[in-house]
Each structure stands twice: as C-alpha cells, then as structure tokens.
Amino acid sequence: MPRGGKRAGAGRPKGTGKYAEPTKAIRVPVSMVDKILEYAHSGGFQLPLYGGKVAAGCPAPTDDYIxxxxxxxxxxVHDPATTFFVRVTGYSMLNAGIHPDDILVVDRGLEARHGKIVIAAVDGELTVKRxxxxxxxxxxxxENDDFEPIDIAPQETLHIWGVVTNVIHAL
Amino acid sequence: MPRGGKRAGAGRPKGTGKYAEPTKAIRVPVSMVDKILEYAHSGGFQLPLYGGKVAAGCPAPTDDYIxxxxxxxxxxVHDPATTFFVRVTGYSMLNAGIHPDDILVVDRGLEARHGKIVIAAVDGELTVKRxxxxxxxxxxxxENDDFEPIDIAPQETLHIWGVVTNVIHAL
DNA sequence: TAAATAGAATAATGTACTTTTATCAATATG
DNA sequence: CATATTGATAAAAGTACATTATTCTATTTA
Incomplete structure (x- = not known):
C-alpha cells in the first residue's frame, strides 16, 4: 500500500550535495581533473584575510574578524599571460627588502619607468635593480652600499624583462 | 556522388581542442564555473619561474631558461585548512623585513617554537612578533629598536594564532 | 500510542549520447 | 594540371537522461 506521497517538504532538500549549491557539468582536461576537483572543493584557494583588530584574548581565528x-x-597575478616569477640571487637589493632566494612576481606588461624595480638581463645573468x-x-x-650602479651606455640596449610588483620572502 | 570516404587520416585530428588533450565532463558548483574554466585554461595558474642564468643580451623570457x-x-599554502593571511599594521618587525600593509602567510598547524615569528592576539590586536x-x-x-618586548606573565595565557611562513611585500 | 519501516518525492551526480567542429581526400571545376 | 568544393570521418564539446542519494511521512507494528 502506498506510503509517503505528494506533499510539501518531501524529497531530498536543496543544498545537501557536496557543494551545498547547484552544480553544472563542464569539460576539463583529463590531466587536470584531480587538481580542478581539489580547487573546486577548497573554494578556489580562497583563504581568510585578517586585519588588525580582534577581541582581546581571542584564542583563535574566527569569522568575526575576517x-x-x-x-x-x-x-x-593581474595578467597570467605577462606574469612570471624570478628567484633572487645576490644581495644587491637588500635595502629594498629583496633577499637571496626570495621569489619576485614580475609583470612584463608594465612600463619600465624611472624609479621602478625591474628585472634585466645583463651579461648572461638576470639582475634585479631599480x-x-x-x-x-x-x-x-x-640598493646596497656594497654594490655599484651599472651604467648603460647610450649605444647599448638594456634588455628589461619586466617590472617587479611583489616580493615573496620565506621566513 | 560520394567524396571523402573511409581512409587513414580522415576525421578531426586528436589534440585540436581547446586543451590539446582529451577532456572529461565533471560537475562543479555553478558559482565557480567561470573561475574554474579560467583556472583550467591557464593551466592551473602555473607560471614560469626563472633562475639566475640566461644568455647574454637575452631580450625576453624564453622557455630555455625556465x-x-x-x-x-x-x-x-601547504594546508588550506590551517592557513590564513594577515595584513600587517605597524613597524615593529621592520628589521625582519615585515612592513605595514604586507600580507603574511600564516599556518596555525605549525608548532609555535622559540625563535619563530608568530601571530598573537594581544589586547584586542593582532601582533606579529618573534x-x-x-x-x-x-x-x-x-625587531625594531623603537619598540619594547612584550612580557607574558606566567599566569597569563598567550593566544598564538599561528606561525608566519612567508611575507608578501608589494613594491 | 510510540517507534520502526517502507514508499514516494526530489535534488545531486555521473555518464552516455547528441551536436558541433575540424580535417582530409575524392571529385569537380577552370 | 592546379585549385576549389564537397562529403565522409572522427574528435571535441555540451547537454540530457538515467542513476544514486537523501529526506519526509503515511502506514505498520509492538
């Protein structure tokens, strides 16, 4: 004999799936399936950013202060097509907060203007300089008194790879 | 009259799709479809990292030196579940290369040992200190002579949010 | 009467199928 | 004979459908 039946509230409720929202089937490269599922599941690598203020004695990160x-x-990365990374070697930019083994975010889409910190190819080496x-x-x-400026003669061409936008320093 | 016909080499060639490789249909949240397609298309935000050496006078980034x-x-981010970001306020860690408005990558899964730079909640403020x-x-x-150490009395509990692993500094 | 159970309803999921797109070579054309 | 056209072919892409999972309540059972 029939049980259940048509009535309000019957059936699986919305938002009870993995993502708690409607999904759509899309096609992605086979080699990236795992990475993309991880990306989707973690919400696109979005992590909380906290400012300065929290309740006194707040023991752990809470949503309240995000x-x-x-x-x-x-x-x-503003434009993935024009952005790349450079690993720092040397101490010549120490006073600008650029240390050996730091990673620089470089955008070759930006104009290399006076005063900018740039990546240039000089004598078979990549150098960071202002x-x-x-x-x-x-x-x-x-930006370190132990180093000398590099003059570029008028007839020489300076090969600037891009403008440094960020420094990533590991502690 | 029939043209073409069954023969070797007929049909759309492999690898002529957007991704130049086979694809698979997967289900993702509707709200993330655009981001995921961008992610998939850009190869998972993978960008080239260059070391120190290039050919002399190399005018632009080339694959050869990646x-x-x-x-x-x-x-x-080692573990998205235990990682968060903190925006720096104040100058107290200047000598450690931590400036105002820098973004810190913090892992609360790491043990806060002696000598580590940590994020702590003191008097309603988040502070970065060693x-x-x-x-x-x-x-x-x-790490700035203009500031005084903060002593934590034995009966007080220090609320450490996590250990700073990286500093991100904008230029 | 209270607890257990089976049936129905509906969202979520994964995949099979249909539609679209790109390429090649046989034929037609100039 | 060189070039343009056409249809067959097969991969790629998108979507519909069948399957699975979850919840609710009417009915049964103790």
Whole structure:
C-alpha cells in the first residue's frame, strides 16, 4: 500500500550535495581533473584575510574578524599571460627588502619607468635593480652600499624583462 | 556522388581542442564555473619561474631558461585548512623585513617554537612578533629598536594564532 | 500510542549520447 | 594540371537522461 506521497517538504532538500549549491557539468582536461576537483572543493584557494583588530584574548581565528577572503594567485597575478616569477640571487637589493632566494612576481606588461624595480638581463645573468632613467642616462641602481650602479651606455640596449610588483620572502 | 570516404587520416585530428588533450565532463558548483574554466585554461595558474642564468643580451623570457612552473597558492599554502593571511599594521618587525600593509602567510598547524615569528592576539590586536620562549619566560620580541618586548606573565595565557611562513611585500 | 519501516518525492551526480567542429581526400571545376 | 568544393570521418564539446542519494511521512507494528 502506498506510503509517503505528494506533499510539501518531501524529497531530498536543496543544498545537501557536496557543494551545498547547484552544480553544472563542464569539460576539463583529463590531466587536470584531480587538481580542478581539489580547487573546486577548497573554494578556489580562497583563504581568510585578517586585519588588525580582534577581541582581546581571542584564542583563535574566527569569522568575526575576517577582512575578506583572498586567493593569492588572483591577488598577485593581474595578467597570467605577462606574469612570471624570478628567484633572487645576490644581495644587491637588500635595502629594498629583496633577499637571496626570495621569489619576485614580475609583470612584463608594465612600463619600465624611472624609479621602478625591474628585472634585466645583463651579461648572461638576470639582475634585479631599480631603474634610473633621466636626462638620457640609463642606470641600474642597486640598493646596497656594497654594490655599484651599472651604467648603460647610450649605444647599448638594456634588455628589461619586466617590472617587479611583489616580493615573496620565506621566513 | 560520394567524396571523402573511409581512409587513414580522415576525421578531426586528436589534440585540436581547446586543451590539446582529451577532456572529461565533471560537475562543479555553478558559482565557480567561470573561475574554474579560467583556472583550467591557464593551466592551473602555473607560471614560469626563472633562475639566475640566461644568455647574454637575452631580450625576453624564453622557455630555455625556465627553472620550472610554479603555482603560488600551491607553493605558499601547504594546508588550506590551517592557513590564513594577515595584513600587517605597524613597524615593529621592520628589521625582519615585515612592513605595514604586507600580507603574511600564516599556518596555525605549525608548532609555535622559540625563535619563530608568530601571530598573537594581544589586547584586542593582532601582533606579529618573534616568539621568545626559554627558561619559563615567554616574550614577544619586536625587531625594531623603537619598540619594547612584550612580557607574558606566567599566569597569563598567550593566544598564538599561528606561525608566519612567508611575507608578501608589494613594491 | 510510540517507534520502526517502507514508499514516494526530489535534488545531486555521473555518464552516455547528441551536436558541433575540424580535417582530409575524392571529385569537380577552370 | 592546379585549385576549389564537397562529403565522409572522427574528435571535441555540451547537454540530457538515467542513476544514486537523501529526506519526509503515511502506514505498520509492538
């Protein structure tokens, strides 16, 4: 004999799936399936960003004081097509807070203007320096007194790879 | 009259799709469809990482000198469940290369040992300090001579949110 | 009368199938 | 004979459908 039947509230409720929201079938490369599922499940690598204020003696991170959610790649990489990373070697930019083994976020889509910190190819090496570009004078300025500026003669061409936007330093 | 016909090489060739490889249909939350498609299309936010050496006068980034491909989130976030970000306020850790408005990557899954830089909740504020923890003495040490260490009395409990693993500094 | 159970309803999920797209070679054309 | 056209073919892409999972309540049972 029939039980249940048509009535309000019957059936599986909405939002009881893995993602607590409607889903859609999309096609992705086989090699990335696992990574994408992880990405989807973790909410796109969005992690909480906290500001300065919390309740006195607040023992652990709570939603109450979240400034927002943030994805690092999204935050640091404006245009994936023009962005790349460079591992720092040397101490020439120490006073700019750039240490050996730091990772620099570099955008070659930005204009290399006077005063910007840039990545340049000089003598088979990548160097980080502050660009000096005034009165037809082009110089790569270190920010460490132990190093000398590199003058670029007018006939030489300076190969600038891009402008440094961020420094990532491990502790 | 029939043209074409059954023959070797007929049909759409493999690898002529968007991803140049076979795809699979998977289900993802509707709200993330766009982000995931972007993620899939950009190869998972993997961007080139360059080391120090390139050919002299190499005018632009080339594959020849890539050290590898890197995803920032993957590289900086070991465990999404225990990681969060904190925006820096104040100058108390300047000598450790931590400036105002920098973003710190913090892992609360790591043990807060002596000598580590930690995030602690003190008097309703989040502070970054180096943890001093020896001989039953607990102190939060600034790295800037203009600031004083914060002593934690034995009866007080210090609320440590996590250990700072990376500093992200915008230029 | 209270607890257990089976049936129905409906969302969620995964995959099979249909539609679209790209390429090749046989044929037609100039 | 060189070039353009056409239809067959097969991969790629998107979607519909069948399956699975979950919840609710009417009925049964103790």
């Amino acid at each position: 400034e927002g959610m943030m994805d690092l790649s999204e935050h640091l 660009l000096y570009k005034k009165d037809n004078l082009v110089r790569l300025m270190p | 050290e590898g491909m890197m995803d920032l989130s993957e590289h900086l 943890l001093y923890k020896k001989d039953n003495l607990v102190r939060l040490m600034p």
